[in-house]
Amino acid sequence: MESLCIRVAKKAGEKTRQKLIGLGAINNNLKIKSDGEELLIPVVARIEGFGKIRISDFEALEKEESFADVLGYAPAFEIVGDIAIIDQYESDAQKIADILIRQNKIKTVLQAASAVTGEYRTRELTFLAGEKRTETLYRENGCRYLLDAARVYFTPRLATERMRIADQVKNGDKVVDMFAGVGPFSVLIAKKSPGAHVIAIDKNPDAIKYLRENVRLNKVKNVEIREGDARDEIKGISDACHVIMNLPHSGLEFLDAAFTVVKKGGMIHLYAITHEDDLFDGIWKKIEESAHQANIRVIPIGRRIVRPYAPYQHNICIDFRAL
Numbered sequence: 041m042e043s044l045c046i047r048v049a050k051k052a053g054e055k056t057r058q059k060l061i062g063l064g065a066i067n068n069n070l071k072i073k074s075d076g077e078e079l080l081i082p083v084v085a086r087i088e089g090f091g092k093i094r095i096s097d098f099e100a101l102e103k104e105e106s107f108a109d110v111l112g113y114a115p116a117f118e119i120v121g122d123i124a125i126i127d128q129y130e131s132d133a134q135k136i137a138d139i140l141i142r143q144n145k146i147k148t149v150l151q152a153a154s155a156v157t158g159e160y161r162t163r164e165l166t167f168l169a170g171e172k173r174t175e176t177l178y179r180e181n182g183c184r185y186l187l188d189a190a191r192v193y194f195t196p197r198l199a200t201e202r203m204r205i206a207d208q209v210k211n212g213d214k215v216v217d218m219f220a221g222v223g224p225f226s227v228l229i230a231k232k233s234p235g236a237h238v239i240a241i242d243k244n245p246d247a248i249k250y251l252r253e254n255v256r257l258n259k260v261k262n263v264e265i266r267e268g269d270a271r272d273e274i275k276g277i278s279d280a281c282h283v284i285m286n287l288p289h290s291g292l293e294f295l296d297a298a299f300t301v302v303k304k305g306g307m308i309h310l311y312a313i314t315h316e317d318d319l320f321d322g323i324w325k326k327i328e329e330s331a332h333q334a335n336i337r338v339i340p341i342g343r344r345i346v347r348p349y350a351p352y353q354h355n356i357c358i359d360f361r362a363l
């Protein structure tokens with residue numbers, strides 16, 4: 041397609057392009073092309089002062105197929121590495137999968153076939169398009185995690201929360217990650233604070249397999265891995281500066297075990313799912329009751345909504361000190 045264009049030396053190409061974007065002068069439907077040592081930037085108007093103005097033939101730029109155009113709405117899916125996982129109740133799943141594959145940003149599309157359930161907090165996934173697999177490599181906060189989305193728990197929606205906790209840990213600290221999964225809290229903390237000692241526990245053998253792999257992948261030397269029930273594996277540990285309890289539906293039941301390992305003045309980070317009508321007070325009362333039974337005093341340090349979980353329900357975190 042013929043268009044007016046600005047002809048500039050390649051060296052000045054990017055700078056010129058940025059200036060033209062600022063002026064809203066670039067013809068976004070056409071592909072910029074090169075000719076020897078020069079770039080030809082298609083423009084919508086004759087603009088002086090940027091280079092030689094010419095007319096040339098350009099290829100049309102392929103527009104990314106948008107969900108809004110095809111479906112009329114934005115579908116719900118999450119992306120973990122090169123896998124997209126479409127929500128369980130999404131009725132246009134196959135159409136969405138085909139668009140995702142055509143957009144060429146991910147390699148595999150799956151759909152959740154159940155809610156996250158059971159002790160290991162996993163969900164059933166059905167294959168929809170692309171490469172038939174459930175294992176992927178995911179990058180977060182400068183770390184890499186290999187994981188099998190069908191065999192372990194994982195959500196990218198806690199990335200900011202993981203960094204918030206990692207930022208509180210200092211070299212020399214002992215950290216117990218009671219429900220570590222494939223290690224997104226433990227590995228990040230270990231990497232950020234090589235002088236900390238992180239004890240990562242999980243009961244799911246597949247999560248432990250990937251946790252070992254992720255410790256190796258990220259070259260961290262300060263993670264001690266324990267496979268089994270947190271209540272058993274925590275035995276013998278003492279003086280923990282931070283205890284991370286990321287088992288939101290039933291973590292509270294393990295609070296008595298956490299109290300046996302946290303040092304005086306140490307912090308517990310407890311995650312829970314609560315209703316918007318009582319986000320924090322009910323759960324704090326239960327923490328106080330459990331502390332009372334363990335003869336420990338607790339002081340609240342912070343509380344926050346980590347992410348919405350379901351209609352009217354939120355994934356929250358309460359940080360508190362044990363004395």
Ligand SMILES: C[S@@+](CC[C@H](N)C(=O)[O-])C[C@H]1O[C@@H](n2cnc3c(N)ncnc32)[C@H](O)[C@@H]1O
Nearest residue numbers: 159160193219220221242243244247269270286
């Ligand atoms: C919600 S996931 C959190 C995983 C990880 N912290 C993350 O952010 O991805 C909870 C994890 O706790 C593990 N788990 C459940 N019950 C457990 C128990 N009694 N002892 C140890 N681990 C347990 C599950 O296998 C699962 O990996």
